[in-house]
Amino acid sequence: MTSGVIRRSFTAAAMLASALFGGAARANPTPYQLNMERGASTWSQVPYHLNNISLGVCVVIGILVFGAMFIAMFRFRKSRGAVAEKWSHNTLLEVIWTTIPVIILVVLAYLATGGLTSWADTTGSQMTVKVTGYQWKWRYDYEEYLGKPISKVGFMSKLDSQSDQTRQLDSGLDPFKVKVGDENTYLLNVDKPLVVPVDTKIRFIITGADVIHSWWVPALGWKLDAIPGIVNAAWTNIQTPGTYRGQCAELCGQDHGFMPIVVVALSKPDFAKWLAEQQAKSAPPPAAPAAAPAAASTAAAPKTAQVSAAPVADAQG
Amino acid sequence: MSTIDPSKPIRMTQQNTSSATVDPVSDNRRKGVRRTVTITAAIALAFFLVSFVQIVLMK
Amino acid sequence: MSHAATHDHHDDHHGAPKNFFQRWCMSTNHKDIGTLYLVFALLMFFIGGSFAMLIRAELFKPGLQLMQPYFFNQLTTMHALVMIFGAIMPAFVGLGNWMIPLMVGAPDMALPRMNNLSFWILPFAFTLLLSTLFSAGGGPAGGWTMYPPLSLQSDSLAYVVFSVHLMGISSIMGAINIIATILNMRAPGMELLKMPVFVWSWLITAFLLIAVMPVLAGAVTMLLTDKYFGTNFFNPGGGGDPVLYQHIFWFFGHPEVYIMILPAFGIISEIIPTFSRKPIFGYKAMVFAIASIAFLSFIVWAHHMFAVGLPLGAEIFFMYATMLIAVPTGVKVFNWVSTMWGGSMTFETPMLFAIAFVILFTIGGFSGLMLALVPADFQYHDTYFVVAHFHYVLVTGALFAIIAATYYWLPKWSGRMYSEFWGKMHFWNSVIWVNVLFFPQHFLGLAGMPRRIPDYNVAFANFNMVSSIGGFLFGASQLIFLGVLVHGVFFSKKKATDRVWEGAKGLEWTVPSPAPFHTFDVPPVIHDDELAHGHVND
Numbered sequence: 006m007t008s009g010v011i012r013r014s015f016t017a018a019a020m021l022a023s024a025l026f027g028g029a030a031r032a033n034p035t036p037y038q039l040n041m042e043r044g045a046s047t048w049s050q051v052p053y054h055l056n057n058i059s060l061g062v063c064v065v066i067g068i069l070v071f072g073a074m075f076i077a078m079f080r081f082r083k084s085r086g087a088v089a090e091k092w093s094h095n096t097l098l099e100v101i102w103t104t105i106p107v108i109i110l111v112v113l114a115y116l117a118t119g120g121l122t123s124w125a126d127t128t129g130s131q132m133t134v135k136v137t138g139y140q141w142k143w144r145y146d147y148e149e150y151l152g153k154p155i156s157k158v159g160f161m162s163k164l165d166s167q168s169d170q171t172r173q174l175d176s177g178l179d180p181f182k183v184k185v186g187d188e189n190t191y192l193l194n195v196d197k198p199l200v201v202p203v204d205t206k207i208r209f210i211i212t213g214a215d216v217i218h219s220w221w222v223p224a225l226g227w228k229l230d231a232i233p234g235i236v237n238a239a240w241t242n243i244q245t246p247g248t249y250r251g252q253c254a255e256l257c258g259q260d261h262g263f264m265p266i267v268v269v270a271l272s273k274p275d276f277a278k279w280l281a282e283q284q285a286k287s288a289p290p291p292a293a294p295a296a297a298p299a300a301a302s303t304a305a306a307p308k309t310a311q312v313s314a315a316p317v318a319d320a321q322g
Numbered sequence: 323m324s325t326i327d328p329s330k331p332i333r334m335t336q337q338n339t340s341s342a343t344v345d346p347v348s349d350n351r352r353k354g355v356r357r358t359v360t361i362t363a364a365i366a367l368a369f370f371l372v373s374f375v376q377i378v379l380m381k
Numbered sequence: 382m383s384h385a386a387t388h389d390h391h392d393d394h395h396g397a398p399k400n401f402f403q404r405w406c407m408s409t410n411h412k413d414i415g416t417l418y419l420v421f422a423l424l425m426f427f428i429g430g431s432f433a434m435l436i437r438a439e440l441f442k443p444g445l446q447l448m449q450p451y452f453f454n455q456l457t458t459m460h461a462l463v464m465i466f467g468a469i470m471p472a473f474v475g476l477g478n479w480m481i482p483l484m485v486g487a488p489d490m491a492l493p494r495m496n497n498l499s500f501w502i503l504p505f506a507f508t509l510l511l512s513t514l515f516s517a518g519g520g521p522a523g524g525w526t527m528y529p530p531l532s533l534q535s536d537s538l539a540y541v542v543f544s545v546h547l548m549g550i551s552s553i554m555g556a557i558n559i560i561a562t563i564l565n566m567r568a569p570g571m572e573l574l575k576m577p578v579f580v581w582s583w584l585i586t587a588f589l590l591i592a593v594m595p596v597l598a599g600a601v602t603m604l605l606t607d608k609y610f611g612t613n614f615f616n617p618g619g620g621g622d623p624v625l626y627q628h629i630f631w632f633f634g635h636p637e638v639y640i641m642i643l644p645a646f647g648i649i650s651e652i653i654p655t656f657s658r659k660p661i662f663g664y665k666a667m668v669f670a671i672a673s674i675a676f677l678s679f680i681v682w683a684h685h686m687f688a689v690g691l692p693l694g695a696e697i698f699f700m701y702a703t704m705l706i707a708v709p710t711g712v713k714v715f716n717w718v719s720t721m722w723g724g725s726m727t728f729e730t731p732m733l734f735a736i737a738f739v740i741l742f743t744i745g746g747f748s749g750l751m752l753a754l755v756p757a758d759f760q761y762h763d764t765y766f767v768v769a770h771f772h773y774v775l776v777t778g779a780l781f782a783i784i785a786a787t788y789y790w791l792p793k794w795s796g797r798m799y800s801e802f803w804g805k806m807h808f809w810n811s812v813i814w815v816n817v818l819f820f821p822q823h824f825l826g827l828a829g830m831p832r833r834i835p836d837y838n839v840a841f842a843n844f845n846m847v848s849s850i851g852g853f854l855f856g857a858s859q860l861i862f863l864g865v866l867v868h869g870v871f872f873s874k875k876k877a878t879d880r881v882w883e884g885a886k887g888l889e890w891t892v893p894s895p896a897p898f899h900t901f902d903v904p905p906v907i908h909d910d911e912l913a914h915g916h917v918n919d
Contacts, residue, residue, distance in 0.1 A: 033829075033840075034828040034829045034830070034838060034840035034841065035828070035840055036839070036840050036842065036843050037824075037843055037844070038824065038827070038828035038840065039824050039827070039828075040824075040827050041760055041827045041828075042829075051756045052756045052757045052759055052760045055754050055756055055757040056751065056757050056760070056827075059750060059751045059754055059757065060751065063747035063748075063750065063751065066747075067743065067744070067747060070714060070715070070718060070743065071740055071743075073718050073722070074718050074721065074736070074739065074740070077718065077721040077722045077723075077724070077726075078721065078726060078728075078736070081657070081721065081722065081723060081724045081725060081726050082725075082726050082727070082728075083658070083725045083726060083727045084727070087724070087725045087726070088725055089657065089658040089659040089723070089724050089725040089884075090659060090723035090724070091659075091660070092723070093659070093660040093661060093662050093663065093664065093720075094662070094663060095662075095719070098715075098719070099663060099666060099712070102711065102712065102715045103708060103711075103712060106707060106708050106711045107708060110704045110705070110707060110708070113704065113750075113754060114700065114701055114704055116754075117700060117754040117755055117756055117757070118697055118700075120755075120756040121693065121696060121697065121700070121755045121756050122693065124756060124759070125693040125696075171444065172444065172445060172836055173445070174445040174446075174448070174449055175445075175446070176444070176445075178444075179444075180443040180444045180836075180838075180839055181443075181839050189838065189839045189840065190838075191443060191838050191839055192836060192837065192838050193838050211690075215530065216528075216530045216531040216534070217528060217530070217531065217623060219688060219762075219763060221763075221831070223760060223829040226756075226759065226760065227688075227756075227759035227760070228688050228759055228760075228762060228763070229688055229690055229759075230688050230689045230690060232623055232624060232689065232690070233530060233617045233623065234617020234618075234621075234622065234623065235617070235622075235623075235624065235690065237689075237690035238690075251829070252829075252831050252834070253831070254688070254762065254763040254764070254831045255528075255688075255763060256454070256523065256524045256528075256531065256833045257531060258451075258454075258522075258523075258531060258534065259449070259450045259451040259454060259522070260450060261450075261454070261833060261834060262450060262831075262833075262834030262835050262836050262837070263450070263836070351565050351566070354561075354564065354565035355491045355492065355561045355565045355566075358491075358557075358560055358561040358564050358565060359492070359557055359561055362556070362557045362560050362561070362591050363557060363591075365591050365592060366553050366557075366591045366592075366594070366595045367595065369591075369592050369593070369595040369596050369599075370595030370596070370598055370599050371599075372596075372599075373595065373596045373598075373599030373600060373629055373632075374599055374603075376625070376628075376629060
């Protein structure tokens with residue numbers, strides 16, 4: 006046990022170095038991770054940059070203010086013979102330290118407003134997925150892809166059984182051994198992930214079935230509450246194929262910590278193939294009609310790549 | 323601003339749970355406290371009721 | 382009535398009533414009631430703290446070792462309710478009770494009998510609340526915000542709602558009493574703009590209380606009728622709206638945040654000038670900053686709800702309003718630093734806690750600014766980043782101010798000096814471990830750990846272990862505080878002088894130490910030199 010901890014802390018130290026200096030865009034949490042990730046969607050860099058900029062502003066102000074404080078504490082100590090001065094007012098200073106923060110805030114507000122406006126624009130989407138939060142699992146229904154309605158492709162997505170067994174009180178199982186390949190997926194894996202294509206503006210419509218949940222995949226850059234009786238909308242456009250993990254982010258009862266979200270982003274041809282399989286499974290016995298939309302989607306893929314270029318450029322500008 | 327009259331320094335007495343004091347000093351202060359309590363209690367009640375009115379407005 | 386008058390006359394000459402029950406349960410004396418509030422807050426601080434220890438113990442490493450998730454949720458909910466309504470708020474009311482009459486030269490609070498009632502409601506409210514932990518269905522587990530529909534699933538809702546009503550009534554009565562005292566009971570010559578900043582901060586806080594506690598009462602009443610009387614305020618199945626609850630709750634909740642920090646600003650504005658031996662910089666600016674923060678607190682509530690899917694316009698409005706609060710808050714911090722500049726500083730325990738307050742509260746303010754930016758908040762919201770943010774503001778903010786105030790005024794209350802050595806031990810242990818406890822939580826949040834979860838992926842294991850170790854040691858450090866208090870109240874041989882601190886100014890330091898049972902029976906004649914702000918013209 007002890008040696009395990011030591012070994013792990015060595016690995017962790019190596020990972021700390023990579024967390025600090027590694028420039029590669031990662032999407033899922035790593036040990037000793039210190040900052041937010043850039044994420045994998047076109048929009049996810051907005052919160053990432055805002056986070057870094059505002060953190061930088063805060064660090065600079067902090068150094069100035071705390072620096073002044075420490076100089077004061079050093080210079081004006083009674084034990085060094087400091088005699089208290091009498092002044093308690095300085096109009097110029099007060100004007101300066103009221104206006105400078107206002108200017109900084111205006112700049113931050115400008116940046117944030119731009120990012121927020123692009124986030125709120127769900128128009129021009131090429132795919133729609135309905136997300137429903139349940140105690141304690143998610144349901145995904147594919148509503149529409151490239152302008153064609155999809156029916157009967159929908160499924161529940163809940164915590165994978167290995168995590169589920171390990172997380173039981175006094176299970177005696179080691180969370181460090183819950184792995185998919187090299188990646189530890191304890192509490193971050195599901196039985197059936199949401200599969201989506203890359204380079205596609207996907208609109209999510211999010212609602213809740215029982216209590217309020219919140220659908221959050223950090224790599225997409227946002228979370229949005231799943232509220233019963235209310236339908237929320239948001240969009241994403243994932244750029245890199247990969248597996249992106251997230252969790253429910255609104256307290257929703259006893260298993261709130263155990264309803265992860267996994268989004269698998271596939272290249273467009275792979276996605277079309279996957280979608281065709283799903284439709285075939287849910288379609289009635291004569292299999293012929295199911296093949297047609299699949300072929301159509303595959304054929305449509307190259308065309309969409311051009312269409313999707315526009316929102317990407319928008320978000321980056 | 324203060325409602326105490328400095329020209330008449332009279333000892334204050336402590337009231338207790340079973341009896342209020344007859345304030346010998348100043349009627350002004352008694353009136354002032356009464357007015358403050360009335361106004362603040364009215365504000366509190368108004369906010370309580372408004373929290374329900376919101377519901378009606380947002381329907 | 383004549384009997385009453387005789388009785389009072391009797392009290393006057395003999396100090397406190399001898400009988401324990403009469404003295405403490407039937408007290409109408411602002412000092413005794415203040416003491417009751419403070420002792421109650423300390424008790425609740427340790428109860429709420431023990432919940433926190435259990436939470437940190439479960440989060441020490443990945444996997445569930447100690448408790449079922451549902452009990453964990455009860456702990457997080459109760460920890461918040463007990464700390465907010467049981468520890469922080471009563472502690473400030475206790476300090477206000479003790480010090481406001483002394484600071485404005487009043488013989489007592491304006492409504493002494495109501496003062497007794499507003500304290501004695503609290504023990505019953507909290508007995509009721511804590512008793513739910515031992516009931517069959519368990520305590521409340523839907524978070525202290527009690528969002529429906531989740532909170533409606535709880536069996537203990539009725540208990541929680543009733544105890545919140547009681548706390549609300551207690552707070553409203555306390556607030557009315559403080560306003561009435563400050564507006565009507567000041568000694569001649571104690572003009573409003575000569576009052577200590579602490580009194581100002583409490584006056585403004587009391588107005589926040591009477592405006593928002595009734596709103597909370599309204600919100601929880603609707604929860605109660607939704608669950609038991611078939612109404613559909615928040616039930617979407619019946620045409621209700623769960624988001625509406627959040628609007629009403631946070632209309633209470635955000636001013637509530639300032640209710641817990643404005644008196645702290647007041648305390649720090651007393652302590653820093655005393656130990657800098659220099660008048661506070663920009664007295665009027667400090668008062669106006671408090672007032673404008675209080676005003677702004679009413680129009681920022683939805684920044685707690687950026688992720689519920691508000692309309693774009695609403696998100697932009699609440700983002701701007703929230704960012705605006707940084708301006709008056711910044712003014713306060715700059716003024717505290719300027720007060721130190723050019724002073725003649727010494728670093729007794731109250732000053733150490735006040736300096737830690739300024740630095741650590743500012744760090745909490747910085748993360749608050751980052752949270753105000755809506756796109757960034759889409760990532761931070763409901764993660765450990767938020768947990769770190771509000772613990773920096775409430776623990777190293779509100780709690781450190783309360784501790785600083787306790788060290789600052791304890792000699793005046795008990796007539797004995799506390800042990801400076803152990804006070805400093807308490808300080809250094811607290812300030813180191815509280816950072817070990819909460820600073821790594823920023824990283825956890827940024828890496829993607831949601832709040833209110835009992836178990837987590839192994840990527841979060843390292844910082845959670847660090848945080849838990851910090852938590853245990855911070856908790857243990859508070860036992861030093863308890864020791865210093867017991868020693869400083871009952872056993873210390875070192876008598877306090879009347880002025881206690883060399884640089885202390887204000888009416889409270891003109892009365893003997895310990896403060897006699899009755900003070901300012903005769904309105905004091907005020908010399909402006911004695912006041913901290915007697916000659917303010919800026």
